[in-house]
Amino acid sequence: xxxxxxxxxxxxxxxxxxxxxxxxxxxxxxxxxxWYVQYPNQGLQLLLKYLSGSTLVKGINGFEAEFNKSxxxxxxxxxxxxISDTAEYFCAVSxxxxxxxxxxxGSGTRLSIRP
Amino acid sequence: ETGVTQSPTHLIKTRGQQVTLRCSSQSGHNTVSWYxxxxxxxxxxxxQYYREEENGRGNFPPRFSGLQFPNYSSELNVxxxxxxxxxxxxCASSMGFGAQETQYFGPGxxxxxx
Numbered sequence: 001x002x003x004x005x006x007x008x009x010x011x012x013x014x015x016x017x018x019x020x021x022x023x024x025x026x027x028x029x030x031x032x033x034x035w036y037v038q039y040p041n042q043g044l045q046l047l048l049k050y051l052s053g054s055t056l057v058k059g060i061n062g063f064e065a066e067f068n069k070s071x072x073x074x075x076x077x078x079x080x081x082x083i084s085d086t087a088e089y090f091c092a093v094s095x096x097x098x099x100x101x102x103x104x105x106g107s108g109t110r111l112s113i114r115p
Numbered sequence: 116e117t118g119v120t121q122s123p124t125h126l127i128k129t130r131g132q133q134v135t136l137r138c139s140s141q142s143g144h145n146t147v148s149w150y151x152x153x154x155x156x157x158x159x160x161x162x163q164y165y166r167e168e169e170n171g172r173g174n175f176p177p178r179f180s181g182l183q184f185p186n187y188s189s190e191l192n193v194x195x196x197x198x199x200x201x202x203x204x205x206c207a208s209s210m211g212f213g214a215q216e217t218q219y220f221g222p223g224x225x226x227x228x229x
Contacts, residue, residue, distance in 0.1 A: 004157075032215055043117065043205055043220035044158070051215050090157050094215075102148075102171055103218065105157030 002027040002093050006106035013081055014114050021076040021109045023091030033074040034092040034103065035065055044090065050074065061085070086113045117141070119208050119221035127227045133194045136224045140187040140208030146170070147189045148218060149181060152203040164189060165211075201228045 007022040025031065032051050036044040048059025055067040065076045074091060091106040118141040128134050140147050146165045150158035160173035164183035178194040187208070193200055203225050207218035 036220075041222070043119070043222045044207075045117070045220070046217055049215075049217070092157075102160045102163065102173065103150075103158075104160070105150075107155075107157050 002031065002095060002104045004091050004093050004104055004106035006089075006091050006109050008109050009107070010110045010112065012112045012114060015083055016080050018079050019077065019081050019085075019111065021089050021091075021111065023074045023076065023106060025072050025074065025091070025093045027072075027093060027095065029095055032094045033065075033067060034094070035059065035063070035074075035076050036090045036092060036105075037061075038088045038090065038108075040087070047076070047089075081111070081113050083113050083115065085111060087111060117219040117221065119206065119219050121204075121206055121221040121224050123224060124222070125225045125227075127229065128196050129229050130196055130198060132196050133192065134196060134226060136191040136193075136204050136206075136226070138189045138191070138206035138208075138221055140189065140206075141219060142187055144187060144208035144210055144219070146209045146211060146216070147183055148207045148209070149189075149191045150205040150207065151175075151200075152205060152223070153199075154202070158205055161191070196228045198228050201226060 005024045013019045034049045035047040050067045058064045088108045092103045120139045148163040149161040152158040162172040163170045167183045180192045183189040203223040205223045207220045209216040209218045
């Protein structure tokens with residue numbers, strides 16, 4: 001069975017500092033990987049996704065993530081954060097070749113930016 | 116803005132009642148998925164509908180049911196509400212049902228069961 005572990009429930013960072021949000025997954029088959037962001041009182045927005053090909057994936061708002069198959073990780077990074085990046089971030093996995101796009105989400109990491 | 120809308124935004128019900136939540140997908144999106152997000156947790160997959168047929172279900176009891184209509188709208192129905200059903204309910208639409216499809220989420224309906 002697939003599962004996603006987000007290693008940090010909260011990450012406080014100063015504005016303009018770099019940030020890394022960690023994510024590990026487990027699956028016995030090939031997977032697709034996603035990062036979603038949820039701003040307060042809003043739904044989820046896709047930041048980026050890994051389907052195949054290059055292991056470094058670039059997304060919106062300056063975020064990027066690297067797929068590491070040997071370490072079963074998909075960590076999210078941004079070189080310089082802004083106050084507007086304050087939100088909850090969810091790592092997610094979907095089983096490749098599945099007949100239904102069932103997404104398994106991690107428990108989330110709350111990113112708080114200090115001025 | 117994802118083009119996906121949900122109604123109502125908030126709802127209060129009592130234990131044992133029934134509730135219907137509504138979702139309007141992006142035009143042309145044949146697939147809608149529903150998720151339950153309890154406080155402080157990630158969303159959990161309830162089920163998915165593709166062209167008005169159920170196309171996959173998560174670990175939720177039969178009292179959670181759904182409908183999808185030809186006009187890209189859909190419903191989530193929950194019977195015999197329990198206190199643990201209190202959560203944010205999210206719908207997401209996509210062009211197809213494959214795992215690689217991008218899902219576009221609505222803002223959610225927050226349900227409180229007393």
